[in-house]
Amino acid sequence: MRVSWPREANDAATVTVVVPCYNYGHYLPQVVHSVLTQKRVAPRVIIVDDASPDGSVEVANALADDDSRISVVSHAKNMGHIATYNDGLARVETEFVTLVSADDIVATGALSRATDLMRAYPRVGLVYGLPTEFRGDPKPSWEEDGARRSNWTIWRGKEWLLWSCLRGRNFIFSPEVVMRTSAMRQVGPYNKDLPHSADFEYWLRTAADWDIGRINGPSQAYYRVHGKNMHITTYSTLQIDLEHRLAAFRVLATAEVTRRLPNGDRFLELAMRGICREALLLAERNLDSGGPTGTSLEFLEVAVAAYPAAAETLRGRTLSYRLRRALAGAAPTGFQNFTESYRHQLNRARWVAWRKVGIS
Structure with missing residues (x-):
């Protein structure tokens, strides 16, 4: 850059x-x-x-x-x-x-x-x-x-x-x-x-x-x-938006693109992991904000579609713990509330970065 x-x-x-x-x-x-x-x-x-x-x-x-x-x-x-x-x-x-x-x-x-x-x-x-x-x-x-x-x-x-x-x-x-x-x-x-x-x-x-x-x-x-x-x-909905992003990223592994981008399949793998992380993060944020478990389960489905081993990642295991608590009727903890507040501030910083240089 x-x-x-x-x-x-x-x-x-x-x-x-x-x-x-x-x-x-x-x-x-x-x-x-x-x-x-x-x-x-x-x-x-x-x-x-x-x-x-x-x-x-x-x-x-x-x-x-x-x-x-x-x-x-x-x-x-x-x-x-x-x-x-x-x-x-x-x-x-x-x-x-x-x-x-x-x-x-x-x-x-x-x-x-x-x-x-x-x-x-x-x-x-x-x-x-x-x-x-x-x-x-x-x-x-x-x-x-x-x-x-x-x-x-x-x-x-x-x-x-x-x-x-x-x-x-x-x-x-x-x-x-x-x-x-x-x-x-x-x-x-x-x-x-x-x-x-x-x-x-x-x-x-x-x-x-x-x-x-x-x-x-x-x-x-x-x-x-x-x-x-x-x-x-x-x-x-954000879930559908993620699904459409994933569909767009798949062009990176097509013959049309790999002629000009020989490692396009590697870029696609990174994109699938990126979609997975984004979906798991949104699932966590939904629960940390006290949202319905059904919404987080839908995000989890998107994450698994992008990266089948999503549930085995650190974020996936963290989400699983939060889901078990939410399904048992437990309210978000103080730590979850703090984490969501921190994420909100981080998103604001990323928004400023996007305004300044075009990525976030």
Whole structure:
């Protein structure tokens, strides 16, 4: 890892923002405006409407009629979000590309910050940053966010990959990612067999062959939180999230990746242990907080699926002891309460580290 100060490129980079849309037509003007008002880049927008029944395509076409930098792709029938992503990405002709949901917003200056980094470091294929969650409409003060001082973190791809495997975590949210189009072409399309962790798998495939950059400081994207978010409406539990992470990590042992990452099976083994540790830790935390034993048993199932010898590890034996006490009706001990408080503080420290350099 290295930390670098930003330096501006001499000319404007060409960037295409692919906007997949399904029933989000009322959000389209906002996200398109956030793209076309970006400074020091030459932006284009491709809106891909996936047969929305709410009139989204009419909104998209009206926007395209007003600005030649916008093009619209309209599906005759609903193809699902992965096919929609791939359809839009296949049409990109610019040097850089990003995929932004119709309900999210590109932060002021985000595209120039990301492309400056990739132009300064030709081996960096993907840049991410800090996403900010919001509800309702964005606040005007956010326009000033781009003025915040920033720096860059540059990771060798395999180094970033190792940290992700060891922690069993995805350090990237998604709307803040900007890629080098040549890297996107090499990585290939999103995996249709992983509809709920395809983005994470995509970052893993990218890191197998490209370095990873991160913008530290200002927000790179605004992620809208509402009742229709996929992760809220369908995949809201941490157990399921862990299962999807594990499914994404399995790409590391595929022939596609091992051609570029000869020790991919070793990375996968580390990732499986990382998922196991994470699941066992969450099971412990649930019990230490006085949560239901059923939840911890579900976490234990995830841990065993990732690493069959999970119950034999030190953390697994510790969890077994806690489960026996909880099943017998015993309340968490003072030590358990203290441990949970310590873990809470440790998580805060890791959150600060993630904000600073992009991993935790």
